[in-house]
Amino acid sequence: MTDALAVQEQNKDLKELVKREYKEGFVTEIESETFEPGLSEDVVRRISAKKNEPEFMLEYRLKAFRVWQKMKEPDWAHIDYPKIDFQDIAYYSEPKQKPKLDSLDEVDPKLLETYERLGIPLEEQKMLANVAVDAVFDSVSVRTTFRETLSEAGVIFMPISEAVQEHPELVKQYLSSVVPVQDNYYAALNSAVFSDGSFVYIPKGVRCPMELSTYFRINEMNTGQFERTLIIADEGSYVSYLEGCTAPQRDENQLHAAVVELVAHKDAEIKYSTVQNWYPGDENGKGGIYNFVTKRGICKGDHAKISWTQVETGSAITWKYPSVVLQGDNSVGEFYSVALTHNKQQADTGTKMIHMGKNTSSTIISKGISAGHGQNAYRGLVKIMKGADNARNFSQCDSLLMGDRCGAHTYPYVEVQNPSANLEHEATTSKISEDQLFYLMQRGLNEEAAVSMIVNGFCKEVFRELPMEFAVEAQKLLDISLEGAVG
Amino acid sequence: MIAIDQTQSWLDQHSLTQFSEPAWLSAQRAQALSRFEKIGLPGVRDEQWRYTNLRKLKSQALSVSSPANLGIELSSSNFVRLVFVDGHFDADHSSSIDQSGVHLSSLKHALDNQADLLETHFGASLPQDAHGFTELNTAFSQDGFVLHVAKNTAVDQIIEVVFVSQSKQSLSHTRNLIIAEANSQCTVVERHIGVPDAVYLSNTVTEVIAGDNAIVDHYKIQQESDEAFHMGAAFVKQANGSQVSNHNVALSGLVTRNDIVSDLLGGGAHMEMNGLVLGQGRQHIDNHTQVNHLVANCTSDEYYKSILDDQSRSVFRGRIIVAQDAQQTNADQQNNNLLLSDKAEADTKPQLEIYADDVKCSHGATVGQLDQTSLFYLKSRGINAGSARALLTFAFANEVIDRIKVDSIKNELTQLIAGELLSGLEDLV
Numbered sequence: 040m041t042d043a044l045a046v047q048e049q050n051k052d053l054k055e056l057v058k059r060e061y062k063e064g065f066v067t068e069i070e071s072e073t074f075e076p077g078l079s080e081d082v083v084r085r086i087s088a089k090k091n092e093p094e095f096m097l098e099y100r101l102k103a104f105r106v107w108q109k110m111k112e113p114d115w116a117h118i119d120y121p122k123i124d125f126q127d128i129a130y131y132s133e134p135k136q137k138p139k140l141d142s143l144d145e146v147d148p149k150l151l152e153t154y155e156r157l158g159i160p161l162e163e164q165k166m167l168a169n170v171a172v173d174a175v176f177d178s179v180s181v182r183t184t185f186r187e188t189l190s191e192a193g194v195i196f197m198p199i200s201e202a203v204q205e206h207p208e209l210v211k212q213y214l215s216s217v218v219p220v221q222d223n224y225y226a227a228l229n230s231a232v233f234s235d236g237s238f239v240y241i242p243k244g245v246r247c248p249m250e251l252s253t254y255f256r257i258n259e260m261n262t263g264q265f266e267r268t269l270i271i272a273d274e275g276s277y278v279s280y281l282e283g284c285t286a287p288q289r290d291e292n293q294l295h296a297a298v299v300e301l302v303a304h305k306d307a308e309i310k311y312s313t314v315q316n317w318y319p320g321d322e323n324g325k326g327g328i329y330n331f332v333t334k335r336g337i338c339k340g341d342h343a344k345i346s347w348t349q350v351e352t353g354s355a356i357t358w359k360y361p362s363v364v365l366q367g368d369n370s371v372g373e374f375y376s377v378a379l380t381h382n383k384q385q386a387d388t389g390t391k392m393i394h395m396g397k398n399t400s401s402t403i404i405s406k407g408i409s410a411g412h413g414q415n416a417y418r419g420l421v422k423i424m425k426g427a428d429n430a431r432n433f434s435q436c437d438s439l440l441m442g443d444r445c446g447a448h449t450y451p452y453v454e455v456q457n458p459s460a461n462l463e464h465e466a467t468t469s470k471i472s473e474d475q476l477f478y479l480m481q482r483g484l485n486e487e488a489a490v491s492m493i494v495n496g497f498c499k500e501v502f503r504e505l506p507m508e509f510a511v512e513a514q515k516l517l518d519i520s521l522e523g524a525v526g
Numbered sequence: 527m528i529a530i531d532q533t534q535s536w537l538d539q540h541s542l543t544q545f546s547e548p549a550w551l552s553a554q555r556a557q558a559l560s561r562f563e564k565i566g567l568p569g570v571r572d573e574q575w576r577y578t579n580l581r582k583l584k585s586q587a588l589s590v591s592s593p594a595n596l597g598i599e600l601s602s603s604n605f606v607r608l609v610f611v612d613g614h615f616d617a618d619h620s621s622s623i624d625q626s627g628v629h630l631s632s633l634k635h636a637l638d639n640q641a642d643l644l645e646t647h648f649g650a651s652l653p654q655d656a657h658g659f660t661e662l663n664t665a666f667s668q669d670g671f672v673l674h675v676a677k678n679t680a681v682d683q684i685i686e687v688v689f690v691s692q693s694k695q696s697l698s699h700t701r702n703l704i705i706a707e708a709n710s711q712c713t714v715v716e717r718h719i720g721v722p723d724a725v726y727l728s729n730t731v732t733e734v735i736a737g738d739n740a741i742v743d744h745y746k747i748q749q750e751s752d753e754a755f756h757m758g759a760a761f762v763k764q765a766n767g768s769q770v771s772n773h774n775v776a777l778s779g780l781v782t783r784n785d786i787v788s789d790l791l792g793g794g795a796h797m798e799m800n801g802l803v804l805g806q807g808r809q810h811i812d813n814h815t816q817v818n819h820l821v822a823n824c825t826s827d828e829y830y831k832s833i834l835d836d837q838s839r840s841v842f843r844g845r846i847i848v849a850q851d852a853q854q855t856n857a858d859q860q861n862n863n864l865l866l867s868d869k870a871e872a873d874t875k876p877q878l879e880i881y882a883d884d885v886k887c888s889h890g891a892t893v894g895q896l897d898q899t900s901l902f903y904l905k906s907r908g909i910n911a912g913s914a915r916a917l918l919t920f921a922f923a924n925e926v927i928d929r930i931k932v933d934s935i936k937n938e939l940t941q942l943i944a945g946e947l948l949s950g951l952e953d954l955v
Contacts, residue, residue: 115573117879423893425868440883443850449878454577455893458865464876465890470883 103230202238236266305340324383327355338370362391380413389419409445558664613698627676667701766792805838
């Protein structure tokens with residue numbers, strides 16, 4: 040009966056694993072300067088002043104703030120959470136440090152240590168080959184690596200707060216050109232109070248020599264993180280951009296409301312990958328990040344391409360629809376997503392593909408995994424406008440259910456106004472097949488390993504789209520997030 | 527806020543007590559009316575109506591017409607037939623069924639003779655969040671049909687109910703009940719027709735209660751006038767092992783909306799929903815279906831297709847909800863749309879909401895045009911382009927028609943659709 044013993048042994052391991060803590064949940068003890076909670080015109084002005092912003096930015100923020108005041112919180116998503124008190128959040132927090140950083144030596148060692156612990160070393164020699172990182176800590180960007188190497192190629196990669204100073208013309212031209220201020224409640228809020236984020240400009244014909252990446256970290260209590268990312272790929276250029284996120288483990292919920300805008304000109308390609316691992320809350324749903332994000336890209340020119348890949352394992356609540364507006368003829372939009380909800384996590388995520396140009400095509404592959412009490416919803420829109428001749432869309436949304444208290448939901452919207460469009464949507468929902476599980480286990484795999492193999496197979500189509508280091512990371516993350524979901 | 531005024535004036539004409547109705551019914555009507563006053567008619571800001579604009583309806587002045595003689599010729603039929611004219615029962619053109627255990631009559635008649643049965647079932651299958659038209663129907667339905675099939679009885683004839691709208695600017699609310707007790711079987715065909723070009727609103731609700739192992743086949747063929755508004759709803763409750771099919775064919779009408787909801791309340795129940803939309807001119811057809819898998823071991827199968835020409839528009843929303851305890855559910859849903867013209871539009875929202883884990887659910891939706899390879903194949907066999915298109919379009923529709931179990935209806939629809947589409951085929955021979 041050694042088998043029985045082995046199973047018992049495994050179950051014990053499993054139970055221990057379930058108790059495993061969110062390993063990114065530590066807090067960095069660092070002195071920081073944080074605004075007192077509350078939001079008013081004055082706070083918006085102070086943020087702008089803090090950043091030393093030109094007049095046009097202040098006006099932009101104030102306009103957004105006024106728009107936001109008139110808007111109502113959206114409530115249509117399949118998520119359930121107590122009302123957020125927007126006056127109870129601090130809108131700005133930065134680690135106390137010298138005003139200008141000339142070299143890495145001047146970065147607070149505690150910050151360096153934080154990123155070290157997160158597996159994101161900021162010293163260039165230690166970096167994974169060929170990835171430039173912008174590290175954002177609460178409201179400010181701590182350090183951007185490889186800036187010199189990149190600027191040789193003409194690539195601008197810097198915190199958006201610096202871009203406002205150094206390239207105001209670009210910021211002015213493109214900021215809110217994809218996500219208008221009045222687009223939605225959280226986008227308006229973000230436009231009013233965003234503190235930092237990354238700015239990328241790839242000049243004509245340049246293939247960005249390395250992967251660009253931003254690592255977002257919420258550290259301070261009671262703060263919201265409102266970052267803004269703007270990526271512009273000029274004609275014929277290419278860039279691959281990665282984003283990662285973590286936060287300390289806390290009992291109260293924290294708000295993260297980001298806006299990401301992508302602009303791809305003629306023949307340009309942007310590949311945007313996210314591995315989102317904000318603190319998801321504990322097994323009773325206490326704490327965790329509210330991740331309310333607006334992400335949208337526009338294929339402005341012909342033959343442009345935008346590809347979103349996301350692995351969403353964290354956050355108590357995810358509300359996010361990375362979208363592509365296919366304006367140029369023959370442009371391509373892609374969306375690959377793995378969203379996992381465990382314990383009491385809730386996710387309402389999906390994409391919008393707006394076909395405007397001729398011969399445009401889009402692909403949507405969404406894989407949702409629900410375990411424990413997790414609620415996972417795919418919500419997407421594919422819209423074919425009148426002029427979008429020969430548009431093509433393929434959507435596939437699969438859900439995997441683990442446990443009898445979780446939910447998986449699919450809400451696709453399809454609107455077609457052009458008869459030459461060709462559009463397919465399919466969705467399936469099922470649990471892990473007993474047959475597959477049995478097969479793997481009778482080949483000697485234990486249940487955990489078998490489930491992990493099946494889940495990874497289920498997500499393979501999406502992981503394949505991630506840059507290699509990220510794919511490995513994502514796979515590990517998924518395994519960890521699913522620990523304890525079996526049995 | 528149209529019709530509140532209109533219906534109010536109608537209410538004055540036909541005060542509710544005029545029918546000397548039982549108290550429970552008056553109470554239900556009053557409740558429905560007060561709910562309607564709260565929610566009003568749906569608008570495009572309402573998520574369930576975002577693709578269906580009722581502006582054209584709201585600008586009409588409609589009123590309830592008084593009973594009148596049937597003004598059109600009905601084709602002959604082998605079925606047992608009930609006829610309603612502008613919502614009023616027409617006994618002269620109706621036949622009756624003489625089979626023990628089978629009661630078929632008008633709602634008014636049933637209220638006098640089967641009051642207890644109606645008290646139990648009338649309004650019991652309506653969802654909590656019914657929209658304004660359904661509430662209006664409960665409040666003002668003047669008549670409709672009631673079919674009651676006793677235990678262990680199979681109705682040996684097909685029942686056909688014809689709703690004729692002939693008065694211009696008329697407004698009719700018809701309410702129907704099909705009550706099939708345990709181990710019974712019946713087939714009901716609803717037809718909705720109107721005189722050409724008449725503007726009117728036909729608002730009809732059918733409640734279906736299927737007992738243990740009952741088999742109910744429910745057909746609805748909508749051939750309203752090209753200027754008509756049709757609001758239809760079917761609310762179904764299914765017990766253990768019952769098998770209900772709802773076939774919904776929309777052939778004309780200006781604005782059509784159908785809400786079909788089935789609650790699967792007993793293990794082993796099966797719901798089949800089939801739909802076919804042929805859109806032409808400025809027709810707008812909105813089909814909302816919902817299957818609630820509330821207990822374990824039920825199955826559902828849904829198949830909706832639209833063929834859209836000219837400036838027609840089809841809206842489909844299919845919702846499958848699998849409750850936490852509804853393990854071993856098997857649910858499938860397909861919605862395919864064929865766009866024949868560059869002004870036509872298809873909007874589709876297939877939705878799955880699943881709270882149980884041991885389930886097999888899938889949905890698929892497509893919007894597109896005829897397959898070029900198939901067209902090429904037919905042309906390569908010497909069939910001209912027009913005929914090839916007609917053949918393929920017909921084949922597309924035929925997949926739904928094939929699911930119809932009543933031969934005469936199947937033939938009728940085949941001929942009708944073939945007539946529309948295959949006129950080009952004559953060149954072939």
